[in-house]
Amino acid sequence: MRRKIFAGLLLAVAAAVLMAAFALRSRLPGRPGGGVAGESVGIIFIEGVITGGTAEGAFGGPAAGSQAIIEQLREARRDPNVKAVVLRLDTPGGSAPAAQEISVEVQRLRRAGKKVVASMGDAAASGGYWIASQADRIVANPATLTGSIGVIMQLINMQELYRKLGLASEVIKSGPHKDMGSPTRPLTGEEREILQGMVDDIYQQFLQVVAEGRGLPLEKVRQLADGRIYTGRQAKELGLVDELGNFYDAVRLAASLAGIEGEPNLRYFARPSPWDWLFRLFSQGKSALLPSFLPWKQDLGLALWLLPDLREGGAR
Amino acid sequence: MKGQSLLENIYGVFFHPIETFRHLSARQEVGRSMLIFSGVYLFGALMKIALADPALPPVGIWPGTPPLNEVAGDLLGIGAIIGVILALFFLFVAAALFHLIAEALGGTGTGMGLLAALGFAFLPQLPYSIASFVAEVLRLPTLFNRLAWLGFFAWVVVLLVLALRESENLTTGRAVLALALPFMALGILTVVAAILVALVLLPSGFSF
Numbered sequence: 001m002r003r004k005i006f007a008g009l010l011l012a013v014a015a016a017v018l019m020a021a022f023a024l025r026s027r028l029p030g031r032p033g034g035g036v037a038g039e040s041v042g043i044i045f046i047e048g049v050i051t052g053g054t055a056e057g058a059f060g061g062p063a064a065g066s067q068a069i070i071e072q073l074r075e076a077r078r079d080p081n082v083k084a085v086v087l088r089l090d091t092p093g094g095s096a097p098a099a100q101e102i103s104v105e106v107q108r109l110r111r112a113g114k115k116v117v118a119s120m121g122d123a124a125a126s127g128g129y130w131i132a133s134q135a136d137r138i139v140a141n142p143a144t145l146t147g148s149i150g151v152i153m154q155l156i157n158m159q160e161l162y163r164k165l166g167l168a169s170e171v172i173k174s175g176p177h178k179d180m181g182s183p184t185r186p187l188t189g190e191e192r193e194i195l196q197g198m199v200d201d202i203y204q205q206f207l208q209v210v211a212e213g214r215g216l217p218l219e220k221v222r223q224l225a226d227g228r229i230y231t232g233r234q235a236k237e238l239g240l241v242d243e244l245g246n247f248y249d250a251v252r253l254a255a256s257l258a259g260i261e262g263e264p265n266l267r268y269f270a271r272p273s274p275w276d277w278l279f280r281l282f283s284q285g286k287s288a289l290l291p292s293f294l295p296w297k298q299d300l301g302l303a304l305w306l307l308p309d310l311r312e313g314g315a316r
Numbered sequence: 317m318k319g320q321s322l323l324e325n326i327y328g329v330f331f332h333p334i335e336t337f338r339h340l341s342a343r344q345e346v347g348r349s350m351l352i353f354s355g356v357y358l359f360g361a362l363m364k365i366a367l368a369d370p371a372l373p374p375v376g377i378w379p380g381t382p383p384l385n386e387v388a389g390d391l392l393g394i395g396a397i398i399g400v401i402l403a404l405f406f407l408f409v410a411a412a413l414f415h416l417i418a419e420a421l422g423g424t425g426t427g428m429g430l431l432a433a434l435g436f437a438f439l440p441q442l443p444y445s446i447a448s449f450v451a452e453v454l455r456l457p458t459l460f461n462r463l464a465w466l467g468f469f470a471w472v473v474v475l476l477v478l479a480l481r482e483s484e485n486l487t488t489g490r491a492v493l494a495l496a497l498p499f500m501a502l503g504i505l506t507v508v509a510a511i512l513v514a515l516v517l518l519p520s521g522f523s524f
Contacts, residue, residue, distance in 0.1 A: 003327035010326065014359060014442045017449050021366035024453065 040265035041254045042076040042085040042114075044069065046102070050094030050127045064091055066098035072269035073105040077112045082267060083258035084115035086250050087135060093126025093148060096202050103209065106134040115257040119250030120144040120241070125229055129240070130206060133213035136257060139250040140232030140241045147235060149210060150227035151202045153195060158183040214239065322348055329436045333478050340436060341429030341483035349435025350404060356441045357403045361396035363445045367452065407435060414480060417494045423484030433479035437472060444468035 046064045053065045076082045087106070093099070110116055118124070118132035120140035125148035132138050132146075140146060162169065162184060169184035180191045187195070207225055211218045216239055224238055235241040243253065255264035320328065320339060325348060328336030340349065411431035418425065447464045450456075473495070481491035 003331075004321065004323040006330075007323035007326035010330075010442060013446060017446045018359065018362055018366065021363055021449055 039083050039258075039260050040081050040267045041251055041258070041260065042079070042082040043088060043251075043266055043268045044072045044076065044085060045088045045090075046128065046131060047088070047090045047121075050091055050098045050102070050131075052095055052098045052101070064094070064098075066095075066101045069102050070105040073102070073109055075269055077109050077114065079267075082114060083260055084117065084254035084264075085109060086247070086254050087116065087118045087131065088121065088247060088250075089118055089124035089128045089132055090121035091125070091128040092123050093128050093130075096127060096130075096151065096206075099127030099130040100205070100209075103131045103134040103213075106131060110134070110136065115254055117250045117254040117257065119247050120146055120232065121247075126150070130209060133210045133240075135213075137242045137253055138240070139243045139245045139253060140235060141246060142231065142233040142244050144232035144235075145229050146232060147224070147228060147230035147240060149206060149221070149225035151199045151206060152227075153199050155181050155187070156183050157186050159185055319343070322351075325436065326352070326439065329439045329475065333475055334482060336436070337433040337475075337479045337482040341425060341433045341479075343432070344426070344428045345432045346428055346435075349432045350407070351435075353407055353435035353438060354400050354404060356438050357400055358396060360441050360445060361399060363449065365396070367449070407431065410434065413498055414494055415484070417497050418480060418484035418486060418490075421486060421490045421494055423486050423490075423494070425484035430480065430483040433483045434476070437475040437479045440468050440471040440475070 046069055048064050050064045050066065053067050073085070076085050106116055116135040118135035118138045120128075120132065120138065121144065123145040124132050124140070125146055129146055129149060169182070171179050171182070171184075173179055177191060177194065179185075180194065181187070203225075207218060207221050210216070210225070211221045214221070220239075224240065230238065230240065232241055232244055236244055243249065245253075251264065251266065320336075325336060325340060325345070328339070408431065411427055411434050414434070415423075415425070415427040415430050418430070444464060444467075448461055451460050451464065476495055477488065477491045480486060480494050481488055484491070484494070486494065
């Protein structure tokens, strides 16, 4: 009898410890959860080339689709428990309108009373800086590549190649500029002027956004915005970055700006990726498959339209 | 031979391991052995799931993938399910291998008898996991956990030797040798493979 009691007790204690481990997991040392219950810092990743749409990169590769990111920003705005958001940027830039769309949503997030801190990883240049400039604070590593404030439009004239291949383009158009930028012929002087005007206009918008976001005089921003990249340390000296530090420094700063005491709870906003889909399929059954499959399917089209998007111009 | 209940088997492994292993292998309690082995494995896996979050960074495998610490539970859940099957397979293979070596060393037991005993030899995982959890809750120094692990490891090795000895009717020395031989062979094979790889890969001259 004594033997059975001992073995039964051992099994009961093991079961109790298991339940306690699950129940206490958030209170154990080293776990987040030191702040007031429910108050958290949202984390939104902006990684890869910034593009329009919902794309997150083919097969999990890096691409920051503006639609996916603004949905995450809106979710963070609606969540009353999220008191601050860290934008983790690791991007060389990308499409100007996509960066603009994201930065508008960042502004709305701030207007809703949430603190926003931009944390720069390897790089947060051009469109990445456009977005970062809208945050309350910017934290960069000393060696982060940032800046590159400017606009570039690159077109390829393949007329000679087509000629060598024996291809001739026939164009029927409604107006003289409808095929402006066509790879089958060089730009005319007038077309160059039109495109230059567009680039200049987007550049002015970029300057304005940075000047307002960073609270810097427009002229100073113009001086810095000759398209060059800066290291995080140089950017701090020039006022383009507030603090030097890593991701966790940015989290701490966000928590402190939002008045969260202690180690903050972190809430990651991420759309399901193929990996996530796979993991959840195993852990939650087939029902997890349906909502996650769609974005992944859209990823397949990314490679097809990413190239023309970059060719047609962007804040890079 | 009087039969024992499962609870008596568990008690016996902790307090009378010699008689218990002898009993288990004589009666070839393979079903109980598998049950205990998978139960102990699952308990360890679930404890890891419960305590997994801080061990993983809050970043994805690559950009766009969910943060590792968020999917740690899922990953370990998948691992636990696949792991039970693999662990039971491992138990079969280990029993077969150890039985083969034991026979070569003069053992007279059966493979099923050894399998029945081996499954119970990992029971110290239960007190070890409980001790680890308590140490974490009480914020005891890491040294405590290391010592607990060392104790657990030594305990399991002793139980494996006893399981081999009692199931295969070997002397203690031969049981130790039967247990150590596969690891020694593996070590020698690794060294030989490393030497062969180094010979193939090393350039003929110095390069910087």
